[in-house]
Amino acid sequence: MSKVPANEDFYKVHLLNEWSWKLTTPLDAQPHTIDGNHIFEVIFEGNNTDTVCANDGHVELKFAISAMEQRNPRMPRLKFVRGLSTQFEFAMASLHTNFIRGRFGLQLLFVSNESVIPGEDFRLESLFSINDEVTPGIFEMVNIKLGERDNSTTSTLKSHSNTPQSSWPTGFIQARPVCYTSERYREVKASRDAKLSKQRTVLNTSDQELLLPRTLPYLFYAQRIKPTDDPHEVVGMRLQNISFGTPGDGYYAHSSFIVWTISFGFGEPPIDTLSPLLIGLITLSAVVVLGSLLFGTMLILIFQRRYRFGEFQRLTETDTTSAVST
Template identity: 25%
Template sequence: MQYNPGWNNSSVNLLHVRAVGPGDTLHYVWSSIGAPTVLLVATESRSSALCVNWTQLLSPAPAGAIWIDPPSSVVYSAAVVFTKVFEYSEAKTLEELFYPTYDLSDFSWDSINHTLNHTALTAEFTGIPATDPSGSFSNGSLAFRVTAYEASGRDGPLPSLLHTANSSKVEFVLAGVAPRGNSSRFVLEVATVEETGVVQKLRSARSIDDEYTPTIFEMLSLVAESQNDSSTLSFLQWKATAYGSQTPRREDSIQCRSRSLQAANWTLPMSSIVHAYFGEGVGSTYTISAINISFGGEDGKVYQEKRYLSWSALLGFGQPPKDTFSPLIISIMAVALGTPMVMLLVGSCVVLFAQRKRYSEYEPIN
């Protein structure tokens, strides 16, 4: 993990995570310059490196300030941008009342230097609005917690996401932020940037196995597929739940809903690292899609009571991890399906034995 590589200043945040494989390298570039963003770049070289022209990056025209060397080694690149947070509540007329939007490109972000943990491979981007007329953030903050992985495994805390070495986790956290309504709910807008020839699809998978995430049976994945061969290039994956506690339990679950994926008809912040890497082609050469993910129960009281919200998602390259039935569920299914078969078999044997015994009581005629 590299913090602000080539720049001896903590006034801005850029975190580079580099994973080297047998014949390739995966680059994750996280930054709060502009809206919080992560670049995902896959190369077919073990020695590919991130290059940053800091003077250009922090200028009003950052296009071309970030690149991978050698450029010819890049085989795939994309970006995920966390653009806005909406807050709304339902009036008695069942109409949704929206409050002024929190534009994350207008936030002031703390230095991640003091949260960077090279052993645990974690960091935290924490911010508040540059201007806060309502005072909602006077005792609160918004954060994105980032975790990189060295091997496959499963997270301990809920929602206990299954991960691989080709993936990283991002956790969106609202802590102590005062809601502006009596039954406020929050919506996180997530945008993706993809190259021409790549299409985003939203998938939903349901399972009867909820051992690792109790009462949650749905997994959602936003996958980038090549239009040429339908291969999956990258993904953003999450369980259909958020939590209202720093140490989440089943009873802390907060309802999480995903709206439909749509083509974005707006532009990303010019100061974002998306423009620094992709250049001026964002929106023409590269396509932008967006999805809204909402949090809160029917009455919105869960956050009102706890003033804490945490939502976790996994992102990475290739196919998203797929949960299989746990040993416990397999055992339960084996017992549930096997017991009737055993009873049927035993019953059949008893009937056959009884019939055979009855016929054997007769004496032969001769």
């Protein structure tokens, strides 16, 4: 996370890399292989000696992976890409804030193997659907495509091999704009907004040198993660801010708990399709509407026909046999 000036009175940054972390997943519960629809999870719990954790407060990080394409049974029920995506769940429990109307946010560093030159940004798209069966009350899905750029027409990665640029795997980040204030009851009445900022900022050089060492991207990308004179040689990095809370929700102190889930992986982000139940309901609604229109049209035609016959009077026998005088 980026540093905040020392005289800042409106918010305070807690660097999670300075906290103490422990693995809380039972070791005997970790399978050597992931078979069938089993979801493998690793859970870490962190806290520190600051006042933010004074009341047994802690932050929980949960990583989950699946060997088959399926949905996570927990809300917001994001979809796993078979062996290629990981779901990251971030929970804040019993944290203490010195502000009367305090909220907590999160700042993440997104890293891509493809460079992001100044003026470019990862592409963010919001998809809306009429289907909220998977996540009740939520009709939006946010996708960040790490292999595509906003404000750019061409990719600028210089490969260090003879491999074509298109062979580099693209990455995605997917989330629904919702968090929950209850771990057990993740439903509409316990849901709050989780907004991802539309624009991402650049991690400055001093913070790169301070925060990136001893991180997985630093070990994986080696020299490519260090600042150089050529921006095309450095991996793409952007800071993403996420805010939690809905106006009128009583702020964080009302629930003292927030849990939020995000998915990241290789390839294209999963697409939510209409379920058979929703397709059936739409079809039934269309049949009812068309049937009502057809029935109404038939009634109008019948009434018009009766009215037309009512304009003519039947001739009597005297009218048909009366003599004509000459």
